[in-house]
Amino acid sequence: MRDLTSLGLKTVGGRVLVLDQRRLPDIEEWLDGTAPAALVEHIRRLSVRGAPLIGVSAALGVAAHAERGASRTQLEQACASLRAARPTAVNLAWAMDQMRGVLDAGGGVGELVKRAEAIFDQDAEFCEQMANHGAALIAPGEGILTHCNTGGLVTAGIGTALGVIRRAHELGRNVHVFVDETRPLLQGARLTTWELGRLGIPHTLITDGMAASVLARGKVQRVLVGADRIARNGDFANKVGTYALAIVACHHGVPFHPVAPWSTVDLSCASGRDIPIEERAASEVRGYSGMRWAPSDVDVFNPAFDVTPVALIESLVLDRGVFSRSALAQGLSGVAG
Ligand code: MRU
Numbered sequence: 001m002r003d004l005t006s007l008g009l010k011t012v013g014g015r016v017l018v019l020d021q022r023r024l025p026d027i028e029e030w031l032d033g034t035a036p037a038a039l040v041e042h043i044r045r046l047s048v049r050g051a052p053l054i055g056v057s058a059a060l061g062v063a064a065h066a067e068r069g070a071s072r073t074q075l076e077q078a079c080a081s082l083r084a085a086r087p088t089a090v091n092l093a094w095a096m097d098q099m100r101g102v103l104d105a106g107g108g109v110g111e112l113v114k115r116a117e118a119i120f121d122q123d124a125e126f127c128e129q130m131a132n133h134g135a136a137l138i139a140p141g142e143g144i145l146t147h148c149n150t151g152g153l154v155t156a157g158i159g160t161a162l163g164v165i166r167r168a169h170e171l172g173r174n175v176h177v178f179v180d181e182t183r184p185l186l187q188g189a190r191l192t193t194w195e196l197g198r199l200g201i202p203h204t205l206i207t208d209g210m211a212a213s214v215l216a217r218g219k220v221q222r223v224l225v226g227a228d229r230i231a232r233n234g235d236f237a238n239k240v241g242t243y244a245l246a247i248v249a250c251h252h253g254v255p256f257h258p259v260a261p262w263s264t265v266d267l268s269c270a271s272g273r274d275i276p277i278e279e280r281a282a283s284e285v286r287g288y289s290g291m292r293w294a295p296s297d298v299d300v301f302n303p304a305f306d307v308t309p310v311a312l313i314e315s316l317v318l319d320r321g322v323f324s325r326s327a328l329a330q331g332l333s334g335v336a337g
Contacts, residue, residue: 001063001113004120007152007195008048009057014067016060018048021153021187025194033057034064036078043085043092046185050154051228051264055095056123058082062099063116066109075103075112087276088237088305089228090266095119120156126261127157129319134164134224134259137315137322138173142221145178145211145249148239149191150226150259161224161259162195164317169201177203178214182239184284184302208241215252223249224317227260234310234328235272236260240303246312255314262319265332272307280304 004011008019010030017030022045031047033039039061042048048057065078083096102115138144144165151162158166168175177196182188189205196203206214214220223245230236236258249256269275282300286292294300315324320335 001060001067002117004060004117004156006053006120006124006156008053008154009060009156011060011064014064016057016064018042018057019153020047021049021191022047024153025190033061034068036061036065036082040081040085043082049187050149051089051091051226052123052126052155052160052261053153054086054089055091055093055263056120056156058085058092059095059099059116059119062096063113066112072103076100079103086278088278089264091228091261091263094263123155123261123263124157126263126319127155127159127163130160130259130261130317131158131163131167133319133322134161134257134317135167135171135173137255137257137317138164138168138175138222140172141174142168143176143178143219144168145180145214145220145223145245146192147180147188147208147223147225147242147245148182149187149195150224151192151195153191153195154226155261159195160226160261161257162192164224164259165201166199169199175201177201178211178220179203179205180211180241180245181205181207182241183208184288186288187239208244211245212248215248215254220254223254223256225256225258227258227264228305229269229275230258230260230265230316230332231269231271231275232267232331232333233271234313234316234323234325234332235275235307236264236310236313236316237272237275237277237305237307240306243306243308243312246308250312256312257315257317258308258313259317265318265335267333272309275305275307277306278304
């Protein structure tokens, strides 16, 4: 396998390494995810996270397993266990279906490696296309609010929503980013601020509950978020809190855009009601990183994602172009090509 490098994922001498996103921003530690069982654990624990990156890393994991002499049965098992590691982001299933397709067509180690490398390269290319389409929407001096983390850490390239913001910054649009903290696992506070700081993009951190008043004060002209699965009708799942943000944006007449690669579209889901939503451990809501602030036995509901209906979207930014809410009324099937 070629040596590949992105902000949160690399292959070195056939080994798959992931930057431990649980320890950022303070500690930059690379974990070995070459063995599929280890990679499954890194994905479940969110050491490697974000819809595109879990798919790309899983594909590289299967390829590395093949290079190390895994049998066909072992490779099928690896595809199945990686596919099941997280249920909402369809990119993971999409990548595993591609690797399974190579196996089912009788492909050997060389074909598996080629496909995994192509998934990595294509993801980076998708990012460039989303960035160019999305940046064209942004006027000089805009305040942009974003949720969760959608940058270089979660793709093979520059990111989805954060990639658009980065491109707008590079084009001199003089943007200022408001970063939702993103409870419960603080992907915004820990990761998006880390990325924006490295890129020199001006930003301000807020808690999720402050977004409404920041919009009410007129500080935000656009909301850009990622997506974990987009249904045929344009409804989409993203990090919990996205739906509330979309309602607030709609109330204030602020355009709201999900940004995602085609690998996030699931034409088999007719609407958001068909998207499976991952529920995670109660401990993530009772506290964080070893610290607990709620009673240890308090009842908790912890869905990791919510569904935003297409009615709240101004337009959807895909690598294939920008699709307005009215264009989405025709459904996404027509966009497949
Ligand atoms: O649970 P996470 O941190 O993997 O959730 C990530 C998100 O919700 C992102 O917004 C989404 O994957 C899009 S990232 C390009």
